[in-house]
Amino acid sequence: MFIFDQIRSKDIPIKLIVLFILCCFLLLSSKLWILQISAGDRFQIRQENQSVRAIRLPATRGKILDRNDKPLAVNRLRFDVHIYIDELRALFREHYFRLKKDRKMNRLDQLKLGKEARYQVVSNLTMQVSMRVGNPMVLNQSRFHKHYEQRLYMPLSVMQDLSPVQVAKFVELIHGLPGVGLSVNPVRTYPNGDMAFHALGFLRRDDSPKDSKDVPFSYRYRLPDYVGIDGLEGIYDALLRGDAGAKTIRVNNISYRTSEDIWAWPESGRDIRLSINREIQLSAEEALKSNGSETRGSIIVMDPNNGDLLALVSKPGFDSNKFITGFSNDEISQLNDNRLNRWVNRATGSGNIAYPPGSIFKIISSIAYLEEGVIKNPNNKIFNQGFFRNEKLYPNYSLDDTAPPGDYDFIRAFKLSSNSYFIRYALTPDGRTDQWLQGKKILLDWGNKFMLGKKTISPISISGEKLASPVREGSGYFPSLDNEYKNLNQYGKKNRWAAGDVANLCIGQGEITVTPLQMAVMTSAIANGGEIIQPRLLLAVSSLRENNQFHSIKVPRKVIKNLNLKDETVSLLHKAMLADVDDRDGSGRGARVSGISIGGKTGTAQKQVPTGKFSTKTGSRLFRMDHITWFVSFAPVESPKYVVVVMVESGASGGKICAPIAGKVYRAIQKLEKNKNKGETKLALRL
């Protein structure tokens, strides 16, 4: 062949050289094959790895809406001014040579000068932008250099969270400045500030969140992301947060950005709809605040028919927005004020906070006595001497009654909250000794029937999805049926129950603590005729498959049990509770609202709280008496639609403090319904 003749050459050296050359080329070709074909993929990956930076893109957080889809926690657009450094490279060069003039420099000085030139260009630009926007600022030198060395491929953020005016100025005045741009990112916002703080919860900046998706690369950079810490934001963080996406930025050998590619779009989180009615929630918060801005307390508005929580107020709270925008020093000390303890949800008893119910427990006592036939005839009158004492049976026990001396039938005893009436039925229904054991049995029985000492909401299962309870809840304390020893024993001693303990229990003191939410469930059961219903805060979760609409995934009404109360018991209770508010001498008269029939019960419980001081004699902890004041109510009595529970710590009494607050809530509800009806009539007329 034309080029292989030499191989047959008679000239041996030529022949050998040709063979040698051929062998060497064969060697080169085979190594080329190994590198490019056999191991090509590996080198491809190495090539990608060194030139691609992956950026995590957080997803837009799902919204939290009220029952009418009004926003409780949504996302607003946040405008930041970014400088795209890669577009300034020509300016860097230009400025560098301007600074250098014609000086001769060694390499180290050149590098230094280049660094200085870059900073001057960007800092000058920052100054120009910020002046035009109307908020002059200086670029931090070390921050810039750090950004340049570590994240050159990312734009440099120089101004954060512009106001609408600043955005307008920016758009109008920024022409002719190179490499400056506005970036828009969704950021969480709570339109009503501290409204429903404990129910909604708050977010915290989190730059290392775990992702549900597997990503084939490790992130070089994560855009700021937030994770829910408490409340619904915390409990349903997985639902709300969505799935982060990823962007890859191709960079050159000195890390300048050359191109971008969205590897995966972020998938926004799912919306959730609550049972909260924003208007009722707002007016309830208003009503509680009217008692003083540092009022510690709670209001729950609940629909007794389906368990919907229309308002879930716990005060004092805090503005959830501050967890994103940051706190001032003053705000930090407010947040950590031990006296006010803003962190606990007083409505649900998170952090195991619970209260003695006081006289509102008489509702359960009444039902126990009526259902078990302890009170045989509610019209029977019993003489109250102004205190309870039975020398013969219980020589060591006596209790003053707040109700005036006189003859009491059931209704009068209920509305004036006579302690001696209720204690008498607990201890000596038939005038015989040792009947307190019987009293203890029925009180514990009925307390447990009302699910005291248990959390009111169990985890939810909807459309095959298991969801945690939407609130962090405490369970309070209530003794079990066979309880022989008291729970709250002092000095580690086991104290057996005594008659006095039963007497205390029947008026809601002693061996019992409850949460406002439990009391709302109890009151609902009276209002709806005996159904223990599970409170419902979460109404629906949007479905991603249905374009983030609320369709299939709804939380059903859940009745835990029916107490099967006698009709007479229910109607008598209704009558008594109505009298408590309506009658001139009723303890809950402060709640009266014309146009609505409200049934209620006041309560003022005594609670020992440590003063933080110690006795100088014995060294033991000193306590002072504090009052927990209550008002539980429902309306309208004929066909109950609302249950309102008010609890205020350190109040004067339930009647004086809580009943008027409940009255304000009812007035707001009344106004709301009127407006709604007006709106509906208008709509009807137009139609």
Add this chain to the structure above:
Amino acid sequence: MNLVLAHLSKLRIDLLMAFCLFGLMLFGSIFILSASVEQYETNDLVDTYFFRQVIFYFFGILAGFLFIIIDYHKLSGYAQTFYWATILLLILVLIPGVGEVRFGARRWFDLGITLIQPSEFAKLAFIFALADFLTRPNEEMLMPGVFFKAIGMTALPFLLILKQPDLGSSLVFFPIGTAMMFVAGVRLRFLIKFLSFFSFLAVFVILNALYAPNDWRIPLNEYQRHRLLVYFNKDFASADATPAERRQAQKLQRSRTHNIRQAEISVGSGGLIGKGWGQGPQTRLGYLPKGVAHNDFIFSVISEETGFLGSMAVLSLYAILLLKGMQIADQARDRLGKLLAVGVVAMIFCHVFVNIGMHLRLMPVTGIPLPLLSYGGSSVLSSLMAIAVLQNVKTHRNLY
């Protein structure tokens, strides 16, 4: 016109070889453009590598014609003059103020418009001189004196270039010399002894560089030692180094291995068909350093952008060229022609093998350019002139 064609046909241009040449020059210019395309934004056209390379090709072809037309017998009459003239230049280039320093080596003359690297031309002059020297009767060829003189002729430019320092270029002289002596028919015993001695020396130098403690080292340049360490995949840090020294050494090692690592990634990531002209991220994004992509590492650019197929095309063009050269050597009219052809083939082969071998990590890193593909006037000119000598041997085969 007809006259020109008539003259050309008299030259009996080898079309296959011409085809290979033009193919290589096409590859060279296109991928030098790819490696330095951003120069169009900043530089004048005259100041771009692409344009200059094309000019070099043009002058190279002109010079080549000169080397075809003039009978090689006549040319070799000046062989000794050429040889000593280049030796003089190699001495001059070492003198500070006369020779220009680039990348830490004194290898260039600055002619104002371009730099000239005398070592490139020294190879050609050396081939002529040695061919001329070895053109003598067979009996003389067996004498040790002739052999040692030939060795001396090889060693002189070797030492001078080694001094620049340019180990790679200087080492090329030995295979060229050996091949020519082998073909000329010196006593094989001498040749084998010489080769053994040389190999032993090389192995000794390498082992010394890799393993000897500091005090016992042959005074190699630090970078040369590093290149050997890189090639044999050895840690820069000595075994008893402190952690700080070790970190320092590792940093140095990363920077020293950067070029070759990037070249390997470029070649490997090319795959079967490559990424397309101007599309190679390694070149585009500057991972393959801009300073070397268009010259010593041009093969990386070609491999990345044309893949295995393109790389094989380049290899095949070289292979055909070299085989063609050997054919010419085989069919040469006399010993002088044969030796010239063998010398040229050996020279080109060494360049190609060492340069491409370096990309494939078969060879350590050296500053040896790829003939006709790498950017560089001296290299292009001397390569084209050398190939013209092959043609010359063919052209003047039958003219007595």
